Amino acid sequence: MLSIENLEKELKMEKLESLYLLYGEELFLLESVLKKIKNLFGEAIKGINYITIDETNCGELIADIETPSFGYERKLIIAKNTGLFKKEGKRKSVEITTLRERLNQYIQENIETIKNSVVLVFIEEEAEPKQELYTTIEKMGIVCKFDYQKPIQIEKRMKAICHAYQVQIEDSMLRYLIEGCGTNMQELINEIRKLIEYVGEGGKIQKEEIDLLTIKKLESVIFDLTDSLGKKEIAKALQVLKNLIYQKEPLQKILITLYNHFKKLYLVKLSLRYQKDIISSLNLKPNQTFLVNKYKTQANYFTERELKEILQDLRELDHQYKIGWIDLLVGLETILCKYCS
Numbered sequence: 001m002l003s004i005e006n007l008e009k010e011l012k013m014e015k016l017e018s019l020y021l022l023y024g025e026e027l028f029l030l031e032s033v034l035k036k037i038k039n040l041f042g043e044a045i046k047g048i049n050y051i052t053i054d055e056t057n058c059g060e061l062i063a064d065i066e067t068p069s070f071g072y073e074r075k076l077i078i079a080k081n082t083g084l085f086k087k088e089g090k091r092k093s094v095e096i097t098t099l100r101e102r103l104n105q106y107i108q109e110n111i112e113t114i115k116n117s118v119v120l121v122f123i124e125e126e127a128e129p130k131q132e133l134y135t136t137i138e139k140m141g142i143v144c145k146f147d148y149q150k151p152i153q154i155e156k157r158m159k160a161i162c163h164a165y166q167v168q169i170e171d172s173m174l175r176y177l178i179e180g181c182g183t184n185m186q187e188l189i190n191e192i193r194k195l196i197e198y199v200g201e202g203g204k205i206q207k208e209e210i211d212l213l214t215i216k217k218l219e220s221v222i223f224d225l226t227d228s229l230g231k232k233e234i235a236k237a238l239q240v241l242k243n244l245i246y247q248k249e250p251l252q253k254i255l256i257t258l259y260n261h262f263k264k265l266y267l268v269k270l271s272l273r274y275q276k277d278i279i280s281s282l283n284l285k286p287n288q289t290f291l292v293n294k295y296k297t298q299a300n301y302f303t304e305r306e307l308k309e310i311l312q313d314l315r316e317l318d319h320q321y322k323i324g325w326i327d328l329l330v331g332l333e334t335i336l337c338k339y340c341s
Helices: 004-012 027-041 058-066 094-117 132-140 151-164 171-181 185-199 207-213 218-230 234-246 251-273 278-282 286-299 304-322 328-340
Strands: 019-024 050-053 075-080 118-124 142-146
Touching: 004 027, 004 142, 019 027, 019 094, 019 132, 027 075, 027 118, 027 142, 027 185, 050 058, 058 075, 058 094, 094 118, 094 132, 132 142, 151 171, 151 185, 151 286, 171 185, 171 207, 171 218, 171 286, 185 207, 218 234, 218 251, 218 286, 218 328, 234 251, 234 328, 251 278, 251 286, 251 304, 251 328, 278 286, 304 328
Parallel strands: 019 118, 019 142, 050 075, 075 118
Antiparallel strands: none
């Protein structure tokens, strides 16, 4: 399996293979690589030398490979979300299994023909490495899994973008940006480009610009609110809540996010007491592991009993709001004041 970085290097060197399987959760980088493959391929006319395949017509794939691309040297075939690489459950689809076996055998027997006449790219959300078709493509072409990037990888990519525009940003500010805006590559690139435009060539991105221009994720704002709550700073906690309402965040969404956040703090408490792995307890993805220290710090603001009471209060507020006994905003403010007192 080829890493994302090595695949990007190969494409930058204009090295185009004939067989790809690209899959995973990091869709922005996946689509970026797919765009580079298309650009390297050159002129593509749909129906002539450019064919798209999905689960509705994947049975035509072999026929499309064998059909000449009249007037062109090669044909580009993008087979997206075909279902051919999914892990099979107890109830197997006979049609998909048969097609997978046919395609696997066809690729093995006709790989030279494919190399000479086709660029075949499979794009999938998930893929089972134990399947024979997966193994065949890995042996005869390129397989690349697009996992969510870890913070250090994201920082490297953001810094490269800043460097390209001759804009400076310190590593600490990159971490601050990621902590506030999340780890979604598309959203982060939108935010970093906004900051680059603001400071201009030769400028430097500081905390002031990040606070002024970027859109913080709700989950990040909840961290700020919890910090104020833990430090018994009621005015700041209420101001964070008012800012969320001003930004038109639905109160029900704030309630749910707040509940989930305190549930994680409670799980951190239990994990520390019983010496369990916090990453596993919180089910954090690789791009979220940097949050562990923040969760641990905030969990120290509260006792286990307090966290259980907060969770109970939030559940009770949800019930009372739904039956019309209390205004949701009043209820949230009451709970914040209770635990800041």
